[in-house]
Amino acid sequence: MVDRPQGAQEAQLRLVRRTAELGLSLSDPAALTDTPTMVGPSRSAIPHTRPTNNYRIYRSMDLTSxxxxxxxxxxxxxxxxxxxxxxxxxxxxxxxxxxxxxxxxxxxxxxxxxxxxxxxxxxxxxxxxxxxxxxxxxxxxxxxxxxxxxxxxxxxxxxxxxxxxxxxxxxxxxxxxxxxxxxxxxxxxxxxxxxxxxxxxxxxxxxxxWRPGAVAREHSRLVGRAFGQMGAVLGGLATGTPAESANTRRDLQYELLSERRAIQALAEADHATAEARWADHLLVQRTGYHLIDFCNANNDREVSLAELAELADHVRVAKQRRADDPLAEAKVWATRRR
Structure with missing residues (x-):
């Protein structure tokens, strides 16, 4: 019987070899992930492959994760x-x-x-x-x-x-x-x-x-990480093509998926707080996937300064909208106390 992880690894290596045979841009799978998947490492469209174990362990080194x-x-x-x-x-x-x-x-x-x-x-x-x-x-x-x-x-x-x-x-x-x-x-x-x-x-x-408020704090942390990763993608686009930023795009998708899971957990644990943050959640998801979609559509060409400025403005406006009503959750808690 073939061991599943080994079989998945062999399948990924076949994808790499086939990509090379077709003359497409080739990335070292180890540079993108150390988790065997069925996703081609040079794939430019979502879903991207998973981040490395080191990255996932590092981002979990927080007491509220x-x-x-x-x-x-x-x-x-x-x-x-x-x-x-x-x-x-x-x-x-x-x-x-x-x-x-x-x-x-x-x-x-x-x-x-x-x-x-x-x-x-x-x-x-x-x-x-x-x-x-x-x-x-x-x-x-x-x-x-x-x-x-x-x-x-x-x-x-x-x-x-x-x-x-x-x-x-x-x-x-x-x-x-x-x-x-x-x-x-x-x-x-x-x-x-x-x-x-x-x-x-x-x-x-x-x-x-045990720590019932950790879910809300974790969601706030992941929203910040998602915006931070958007900045990393923009930084990569300033110095190269989207294809050269495959690792940061991969990490951005992972942060967006994590933020979505966190808001779902928050909706189950604290519906009122999740409702107050739902607009932020939608804003983060739309902004992040807008950036990923742009990279997918322009994978092999350099981004112009005008396009880069437009993308940066899109992210900046989203962050500003999120900060427009910092008392939203305070209003929720005040309503509860009444």
């Missing part, structure tokens, strides 16, 4: 669940730690994360019940192998369908592979149930109570 806040929530939920589980006398805190991490690993918003937690709880309880059936039937040898195969099959089938159904299959699978079938059934059921409950409780607390 989505990655940082997610890491904080994972740490707090996992440590809290493990410590309480040990304090209660249970000897498998790893069950609670793994459950908490699986619920938070993708950094879900509060509603989506809570739904995932409920799925985890229901699926785990039903899965423990299924394991109890296997335990009472005293599966051994080929019977145990069949049970493992069936659980693995349904875990794979439901992994992308329904998380609760997937957990129903993975819970007895994990217990059987951990040789829990040789332990007293009552101890396993009680321990596993309590550990799952602890993980769901502390995950929910982390989702709803």
């Amino acid at each position: 989505h990655a940082s806040v997610t890491a904080q929530k994972v740490f707090l939920a996992c440590v809290s669940a493990a410590v309480v589980g040990i304090a209660l006398g249970f000897d498998r805190p790893d069950w609670a730690v793994v459950s908490a991490m699986l619920m938070l690993q993708w950094g879900p918003d509060r509603t989506a994360g809570q739904i995932r937690g409920i799925h985890r709880l229901i699926g785990s309880l039903l899965g423990i019940g299924l394991f109890a059936v296997f335990h009472l039937l005293q599966f051994h040898g080929w019977q145990l192998l069949v049970a493992l195969a069936v659980c693995q099959f349904f875990a794979e089938v439901f992994a992308v369908k329904n998380y609760a159904f997937c957990v129903i299959a993975t819970t007895p699978l994990a217990l059987l592979m951990g040789n829990a079938v040789t332990d007293p059934l009552g101890e396993v059921v009680v321990s596993r149930t309590v550990e799952v409950l602890l993980s769901v409780v502390f995950t929910s607390l982390a989702l709803w109570l």
